Amino acid sequence: MNFGFTQEQEMLRDQVRRFMTEACPMSTVRELTAKDAPFSEKLWDQIASLGWLGLIVPEQYGGIGLKWIDLALVLEETARGLSPLPILSQALASAAVLRAGNDEQRANWLPALASGEVRATLALYDEPNWFDAQAVTLTGIPVDDGIELHGRKPFVADAMSSNQLLLAYLGPAGLGLAAIGKSQVKVTEEPSMDVTKPTGSIILDHVQVSADRLMPISPEDLAYLADCGAVAVTAEMVGAADTTLTMTSNYAKERIQFGKPIGQYQGVKHRLADMFVDVESFRSLLYYAAWCIDDAVGELPRAISLAKGYASDAFVRIGIDGVGLHGAIGFTAEYDVQLYLKRSKWSRPMYGDSDYHLDRVATLGGI
Amino acid sequence: MNFGFTQEQEMLRDQVRRFMTEACPMSTVRELTAKDAPFSEKLWDQIASLGWLGLIVPEQYGGIGLKWIDLALVLEETARGLSPLPILSQALASAAVLRAGNDEQRANWLPALASGEVRATLALYDEPNWFDAQAVTLTGIPVDDGIELHGRKPFVADAMSSNQLLLAYLGPAGLGLAAIGKSQVKVTEEPSMDVTKPTGSIILDHVQVSADRLMPISPEDLAYLADCGAVAVTAEMVGAADTTLTMTSNYAKERIQFGKPIGQYQGVKHRLADMFVDVESFRSLLYYAAWCIDDAVGELPRAISLAKGYASDAFVRIGIDGVGLHGAIGFTAEYDVQLYLKRSKWSRPMYGDSDYHLDRVATLGGI
């Protein structure tokens, strides 16, 4: 029994934090997001060479062969500065190929994903808030050696910066994932309140997909991948929420009002203490859920629903109060804390909000 | 448009407050409730002669002929000191006879109710949390000139001090109220967390009730009387909650901790401010609901559901925090604030908790 990180993991954490602080500070984030589709080839190549893109890819496929708990740590750290790099999407695409690909597909995709050469994303559900196999409505009809997809895929994370898209569809033989080259579809960037989380929608106009690019999945696979998605998003929430708390308590120490730092008033300091309680708590729940993916996958659904169910509401409250405790200045575009509020709102519905996850906790608990 | 009390009403309020402070202070409440069934003939006669028992009884029946808004004011003031006198039950019995009785029954009952000679209570539903005609399960079967009631009536407020019981039943011709003499039934006092609100259950062993003691009611009558009950309970909640706030803020001014009155810490003072916001708000909603009974009865369901829906949760929060802000001393039997916490918990389910009332607000609002 040991619920702590190893020295190697702490070194990885330090490495990520140092690199992100230096190479992708908030000024860089603002520069990148001021453009149409925020992405930096240079940063992408750097983090690829640091190995972060192949963390959970087995060594036989050119990855590092670590676990989700290590990935969670990297996502936590990269989210501290609201990095817009699609590390999360890349990891989910890798997880999907690992889970659903056959040997050939694994050998084909995983090395390219680990090296960053292929940039991929995963899109599962076609409804804004429904996490169930029924919410996969993109339909594939059989054609020679494959299927034809016709329709639309909304809510595709990092669609613009990806060159391969892994899209869930409902085919004649059941659910599947189709790996589609970006050039085959029309991608529209959708304006969203969190510019650091670019999202697109995809129009598929009679797109032919050959069999070697299809990976059949069961409803359980779909649920597993959604749970992995929730773990990844919640790991980012830990980092972003922790930074919101740090920014706000630093501000509360410095800002003087009526002759005292505002952090001396219990109205402010107790709210900050409650934020700490929340971050600390969903952090512990998240670490456990991330550990479950590799070591106790049967416990994953309950574990991640506890973590995301807690984090979804708590982070939004932290985001709102983080801005509120800054007073009027927190509300300005120039100040960074409002970007974290937006991230908290973005994170809430991703792979299930608290209503979804807490209801699932009740169901799994026999209620 | 005038949402204030008249001079006469303010005089009535002063009279009630003065009388209760002098004749029924907390020492008296504790004396009365230390006995088996808390009741005082002497106090009952005094308040009867002050006219409070006949407030809403028309003058032609020996009452004062005022309105529910006046009654609400009296209930608010008598509840400040947690008086255990069954003024609320007596008022609801009068309201029931006024609504459901024929001319003869009105002439028979109302003068005796207004004078306090008859002490009556009203019991509608037989389920602990179901406010619907289906929850009247006491059944009456027809016999010569009347019905026979056989069964049990739980949750009868002030059953022990009443000599007449108005019980809702389901008869062959529909719902009705039966006026039953106490000697005809077996009353059991039920131990409850709020000793200032004595409650009994009644066993009816083949009790014959003659037709002149039966008052048929429609489901609408039943709902109306339940709404009147909710108005009466909420009026008492306003008085009791306001007193909890006053006790707690007085304590916060006096109690010194770490060299300062605890009321100087925002952790305490802001909670007290929030209590004020709540009391002030459900007070306004309650006054409007009480006004509706006599002057806009069509708006009564929404008005009282807004008031009781708000008050039920808010008062319990005030009760819990009132005790909590007193620290360990608030938790002792000797200290009065804990009696208000118990009253808040008693008040919550009476004539509908917030789940019931807020859901009704949604329904009435077209959702």
Next chain:
Amino acid sequence: MDFEYTPEEQAFREEVRTFLAENLPRKAERGTDFLATWLAKVREKGWVGFSWPKEFGGSDGGLIEQTILREEMALAKAPPLGTSFMGLAWVGPGIMQYGTEAQKKKFIPDILDSKVTWCTGYSEPNHGSDLASIQCKAVREGDHYLVNGQKTWTTGAAFSQWIILLTRTSFDVEVKHNGITCLLVAMDSPGIDVRPIENMAGDRHFAEIFFTDVKVPVENRLGEEGDGWKVTVSALANERSSIGEVTQMFGKLDTLKALVKRTNRQGKPASKDPKVRRTLAVFEAKIAAMKYNGLRYLTKQIRGEPLTSETSVNKLHRASLEIEMDDFAVELTGQSGLQLKGGSDAVENGRWAKSSLNWPNVVIGGGTPNIQRNIIAERILGLPKD
């Protein structure tokens, strides 16, 4: 206690409704000159500055009539009665009470005629909630003051012609309130630099204003030198009935309900979810409480009884409701709710996403919720000051 209106009050309500029916076309049908026509007409009716004394061009309107007028205007979602919100709310009443005859003549008619728009220069950087500690300096030099300093969080600075400005004219006094002087300053004076502040929703409601050697004629001082605090406090105390606000919030609740009715969550109608129903009902209970609280305070005012700080109760409700209602809509609609204007799946073209980031003044700035709680605790409950 009586919620009925008198026949006269009912007749006035009918008059307002008739006017609205005849003079307020649907949004799509409004021409380019609609606003000018509207302003002229409501001015002619005497509804701009309705409560102001007749000698200043107002209508001596009573509190109940004011309430009716505001309620009907809000119900009809009509444009404002006059374009200078600050002029009507603070500047006009301030000049009527403290101004010279020349000032009254010069400024009041332009406010009523919507010719001049005013903004207010109260807040400064680093002194958000603490108005008494202002640093913007005015030094008397002969027949004018020379103003140097900075203001911030000024609403509408970009389109206002005049500003009511709090300046410090003395740094010597022990009590910091006593060295403050109120000046009326033309925004086109040389040395004024307005820099809009972009908020997190991308809007520019506020601005910073920099004053560098701005000359203000002494005749534009409102009240005596050093009386600025008194002038301002009396303006801030000029609390207004919140009935228009409440009507707007009921309107917003209706649009939320409509949104709930057409939204599915987890494949089921959101309107059947008890938690969603309960949330809507809690909003309704709080807005209704604001309404009846407001009517109780209005009755007190009509009776000439002093209001202490009860209006803070409604301000606290409103601060939390404004944030919660928008956020509820965003949460309700999941990933669609995050999309802004132009998004293919955006909800009502992103209006909720945008308004959830457009926090109103009541949440930020001078009236933050914790300050309101202090006011209630100290002034009403008598708890000791921090």
Next chain:
Amino acid sequence: MDFEYTPEEQAFREEVRTFLAENLPRKAERGTDFLATWLAKVREKGWVGFSWPKEFGGSDGGLIEQTILREEMALAKAPPLGTSFMGLAWVGPGIMQYGTEAQKKKFIPDILDSKVTWCTGYSEPNHGSDLASIQCKAVREGDHYLVNGQKTWTTGAAFSQWIILLTRTSFDVEVKHNGITCLLVAMDSPGIDVRPIENMAGDRHFAEIFFTDVKVPVENRLGEEGDGWKVTVSALANERSSIGEVTQMFGKLDTLKALVKRTNRQGKPASKDPKVRRTLAVFEAKIAAMKYNGLRYLTKQIRGEPLTSETSVNKLHRASLEIEMDDFAVELTGQSGLQLKGGSDAVENGRWAKSSLNWPNVVIGGGTPNIQRNIIAERILGLPKD
């Protein structure tokens, strides 16, 4: 990171389980001498004072084994390991660290053998959360101290044979911590008057204790004169793993779920109401968070890293959960939920109604939630003191 247990740890868990299966009869089957037998057996196993050094009669048990032992005992709802909770938690460790050889010999074995029960004399009237400002006076007179004063909120005073008492031996010092001395006092000493305090649930867990010219031999002083604060702080810092608590709370959650499953509200099963389901899930999330927070802190302790004040996180969770879970059961069951023991319609014979009024120490007394928030804000986040 690894949630698996080593084979040795697993074996220890099996040993505990086997012991429980063999030695813990069902409640109904327990005879009058059950407790004495139980205490002797767990003493024999070395599980009383499990973490204490072997030289003092403990087992030198490691942190993980302690956790396993507590978890299994809580799961089985077993009686405590030893009857003197305070003796095991504070007094024994205090004596081991600061006591004389004679004290160690006199007091430690009796604690382990459950022969002597201890209570603590820390709080005084008017000084609830502010331990340093105590007034209970001890004056040295030759070979004894003469104690006069009052303590309050003492748990178990009525059945304890000894008390660990904080007294003031000097009123002169500037820093108020320096004049405090710790005494070990027999409760049957002449001049001690114990008056139980009835709480709002009608129970008498606490008492006031009055000391009038109570003579305490100098040999019963723990540590030096004036060192009482140091001795106490070190005892209070002796934080224990909360895993037993968490297991109890999961057990309570299970009983709540069972209650929900057999309860109807508004004529429908409560278990289908999303709000009820969500409330249960929030409880579960908070208890699970306490569990994994606790394991993270435990890992830190095992590694010898300093804990700052993270345990306040779990204390805050527990304080709110204890009140919320009981209150939820009371609310859920409507009018039935209000009835106490013996009520015809009482829920589980009034257990929830009663426990909703029986607030635990973590809510009241020395560790009120606002104090915990201060600790987190000041010691972890570095915010300025009040």
